[in-house]
Amino acid sequence: MIIEIAWKNVWRNKVRSLIVIAAMTIGVFAGVFSIAVMNSSVVQRIDSAVNEELSHIQINNKDFRSSNDINDFIPDLDTLFEKILTTEGVEDATGRIIVQAMASTARKSTGVMLVGIDPEKERHIFTLGEKVIPGTGGFFQGETKYNTAYIGEKLAKELNIVRYMMDDEAFNKMSESDIPQEVILKLEQFRGVRFVSEKKLKAELRNVLSHKEFRQYSGQVFSSAWSYREGSRIVFTFVDCEGNQTGATFRITGIFRTNNDMFETSSVFVPYDELCSLTGIEPGNYHRIIARLTDNDITDRVTREVRAALPSLEVLNWKEISPDLAMLADFMQQIYALFMIIILAALAFGIVNTMLMAVLERTREIGMLAAIGMNRKKIFAMIMTESVFLSVIGGISGMIVGMVIIAVTSRNGINLVNYSEGMEAIGYSVNLFPVIDPLFFTITACLIILTGIISSVYPARKALKLNPVEALRGEK
Amino acid sequence: MNVLEINEVYKTYHDTEVAVTAVNGVTLSFERGEFAAVVGPSGSGKTTLLNLIGGLDQPTDGEIIVAGHRLSELRPSELIDFRMEHVGFVFQSYNLIPVLTASENIGFIMNLQHWPADKRKKRTDELLHSVGLADRGNSRPSQLSGGQQQRVAVARALATRPEFILADEPTANLDSKSTDTLLDIMEKLNRDEEMTFIFSTHDSRVVRRARRIITLEDGRVVSDERR
Ligand SMILES: Nc1ncnc2c1ncn2[C@@H]1O[C@H](COP(=O)(O)OP(=O)(O)OP(=O)(O)O)[C@@H](O)[C@H]1O
Ligand SMILES: [Mg+2]
Numbered sequence: 001m002i003i004e005i006a007w008k009n010v011w012r013n014k015v016r017s018l019i020v021i022a023a024m025t026i027g028v029f030a031g032v033f034s035i036a037v038m039n040s041s042v043v044q045r046i047d048s049a050v051n052e053e054l055s056h057i058q059i060n061n062k063d064f065r066s067s068n069d070i071n072d073f074i075p076d077l078d079t080l081f082e083k084i085l086t087t088e089g090v091e092d093a094t095g096r097i098i099v100q101a102m103a104s105t106a107r108k109s110t111g112v113m114l115v116g117i118d119p120e121k122e123r124h125i126f127t128l129g130e131k132v133i134p135g136t137g138g139f140f141q142g143e144t145k146y147n148t149a150y151i152g153e154k155l156a157k158e159l160n161i162v163r164y165m166m167d168d169e170a171f172n173k174m175s176e177s178d179i180p181q182e183v184i185l186k187l188e189q190f191r192g193v194r195f196v197s198e199k200k201l202k203a204e205l206r207n208v209l210s211h212k213e214f215r216q217y218s219g220q221v222f223s224s225a226w227s228y229r230e231g232s233r234i235v236f237t238f239v240d241c242e243g244n245q246t247g248a249t250f251r252i253t254g255i256f257r258t259n260n261d262m263f264e265t266s267s268v269f270v271p272y273d274e275l276c277s278l279t280g281i282e283p284g285n286y287h288r289i290i291a292r293l294t295d296n297d298i299t300d301r302v303t304r305e306v307r308a309a310l311p312s313l314e315v316l317n318w319k320e321i322s323p324d325l326a327m328l329a330d331f332m333q334q335i336y337a338l339f340m341i342i343i344l345a346a347l348a349f350g351i352v353n354t355m356l357m358a359v360l361e362r363t364r365e366i367g368m369l370a371a372i373g374m375n376r377k378k379i380f381a382m383i384m385t386e387s388v389f390l391s392v393i394g395g396i397s398g399m400i401v402g403m404v405i406i407a408v409t410s411r412n413g414i415n416l417v418n419y420s421e422g423m424e425a426i427g428y429s430v431n432l433f434p435v436i437d438p439l440f441f442t443i444t445a446c447l448i449i450l451t452g453i454i455s456s457v458y459p460a461r462k463a464l465k466l467n468p469v470e471a472l473r474g475e476k
Numbered sequence: 477m478n479v480l481e482i483n484e485v486y487k488t489y490h491d492t493e494v495a496v497t498a499v500n501g502v503t504l505s506f507e508r509g510e511f512a513a514v515v516g517p518s519g520s521g522k523t524t525l526l527n528l529i530g531g532l533d534q535p536t537d538g539e540i541i542v543a544g545h546r547l548s549e550l551r552p553s554e555l556i557d558f559r560m561e562h563v564g565f566v567f568q569s570y571n572l573i574p575v576l577t578a579s580e581n582i583g584f585i586m587n588l589q590h591w592p593a594d595k596r597k598k599r600t601d602e603l604l605h606s607v608g609l610a611d612r613g614n615s616r617p618s619q620l621s622g623g624q625q626q627r628v629a630v631a632r633a634l635a636t637r638p639e640f641i642l643a644d645e646p647t648a649n650l651d652s653k654s655t656d657t658l659l660d661i662m663e664k665l666n667r668d669e670e671m672t673f674i675f676s677t678h679d680s681r682v683v684r685r686a687r688r689i690i691t692l693e694d695g696r697v698v699s700d701e702r703r
Contacts, residue, residue, distance in 0.1 A: 012575055364570040365574070371530075372584075372585060372633075373561070373588060374560075375557065375560075376553065376556070
């Protein structure tokens with residue numbers, strides 16, 4: 001009965017209740033959604049760090065990281081692999097050799113890390129192969145005959161392997177895109193021109209296009225003009241096992257695009273066998289073992305176990321290799337908590353305010369109820385139930401709206417292309433796919449209800465303090 | 477047997493500048509089935525006396541005994557249950573719960589007392605009939621006239637057959653026709669259900685229909701006549 005009366009009381013002042021509920025809906029939705037958006041960039045960043053760049057755990061000799069000594073191989077590989085693979089939570093592991101090199105083309109050169117991998121094996125463990133820009137080669141599909149290399153787009157641009165051709169094909173692509181005809185006409189003067197770098201094309205575009213046009217369409221112009229000569233070559237020079245300067249020409253059979261420019265410029269992947277024979281490394285030796293785990297959440301535990309099993313080696317997980325990333329994840333947790341506290345506090349004030357009003361304007365009625373024998377417990381319960389109804393309706397509808405919008409936006413992502421340069425340079429995706437942990441949702445739901453309960457205590461106590469005689473005397 | 481005994485009851489308010497003794501040494505007793513009016517000029521202590529009898533307020537001195545319960549011995553929480561069990565209240569206004577229908581209002585105390593649904597419904601229908609609102613059971617208070625609301629309040633007050641019904645100026649907001657109807661109903665219920673009614677009033681039409689008239693002046697009983 002109490003529940004029924006409380007429910008009806010909620011709808012006594014429909015407008016007021018709906019306003020409170022709407023305010024709570026918006027508040028909860030805004031909070032949950034902004035957390036989901038913030039979370040998405042962190043989750044994506046960690047995802048690519050783990051899946052493409054670092055893997056979960058890396059193992060190498062204790063001083064390899066600082067010396068990069070080409071002869072510093074991990075000993076006793078058979079027992080080591082057995083120990084790693086039998087650790088619970090380790091999905092798979094593979095070895096790499098890493099050689100410092102200088103990459104040069106006819107125009108430029110830059111220092112890189114040559115990573116010798118077994119493409120067939122790594123294809124199953126990591127998703128780096130999926131990051132290939134379509135049409136740039138098949139490094140992970142077996143195009144590894146002789147000297148082939150898989151390089152990042154950023155490096156390709158730096159070495160002028162990727163260029164920007166305003167050829168007929170580019171103009172065809174542009175007219176198929178949603179670039180307006182008048183913008184294309186302005187670009188007509190560049191037909192047939194080849195730009196060696198994005199920077200040069202960008203400078204020209206800035207000259208001929210208005211600020212707004214540039215902002216809106218430059219991305220599409222770049223991708224239309226993007227061109228790469230299949231089979232372009234890079235010369236890598238490095239020091240071999242014996243300490244002799246040596247080098248070789250590599251054919252590019254794949255350009256990958258990630259969100260991390262640093263990683264794209266510094267890492268070049270080449271077939272393990274080729275790198276062994278070029279450097280004179282005895283096949284079967286590795287500088288580093290990388291292991292993939294079944295779940296990111298168990299990283300700390302598995303790291304401890306592997307480290308205990310391999311005391312003579314350096315065992316580091318991605319959080320230790322990239323402490324900034326781990327710190328960011330922790331920091332974001334605190335930001336989320338702060339966000340939630342703010343939302344819940346606003347929610348609490350809304351409920352306290354509304355319920356206090358409801359109690360005060362019903363003074364006589366509550367006095368009457370107490371007079372005819374409704375006991376304190378029941379009056380208290382009635383007011384509490386009213387508040388809980390309000391907060392639950394508001395909170396849950398906010399979460400539903402949030403969930404729906406997160407579901408919709410996470411399908412297509414939220415494009416932040418206008419801010420892309422700054423974000424990609426430090427490894428963040430420009431396309432955000434809001435994600436939220438189901439556990440977070442459950443916790444939020446519980447917290448909202450708890451907030452509703454806690455914030456109704458004060459108005460409910462206020463109702464108890466009413467003296468029925470005085471409340472009723474007011475009636476004259 | 478007496479349903480109510482009041483022995484040398486005093487009520488003094490100290491919260492004003494000068495202490496006011498609203499009830500000043502009242503001794504009364506009521507038998508089952510009485511139909512009594514408490515009258516007197518404004519400020520004579522009628523409301524205060526009824527509140528004391530109903531356990532809404534505590535006397536400064538003296539003893540009130542309802543069906544063997546000494547009210548002074550009850551703790552505040554027991555007083556609430558005491559009221560629910562033994563006293564029916566009808567106030568001048570604000571009697572009903574606005575969000576509930578007439579039937580639900582009548583059933584409210586039965587509900588608090590956990591009556592089974594079928595028994596509750598039977599009693600509610602019977603009372604709706606007695607107060608002449610058989611066809612208005614599903615109306616909200618706001619859809620009823622003032623007189624009809626008071627009739628619902630009377631029906632609710634006596635639904636669980638309390639010791640007596642206290643009504644403080646139940647007709648003060650009603651026109652003369654509604655007043656007559658309400659009194660007809662109260663008389664009928666007094667007769668049919670043997671329910672004791674104690675009501676205060678200013679209205680001579682109401683006073684005329686009482687079978688016992690208790691007159692207060694400055695908190696004292698100055699006359700107590702039965703007819
Ligand atoms: N809470 C209170 N504090 C102080 N004085 C009070 C209080 N309640 C009542 N009184 C005083 O007690 C006296 C009796 O009041 P009461 O309301 O019982 O009179 P009444 O006979 O019901 O009057 P009316 O016919 O106007 O309703 C009055 O003088 C009133 O001012
Ligand atoms: Mg009065």
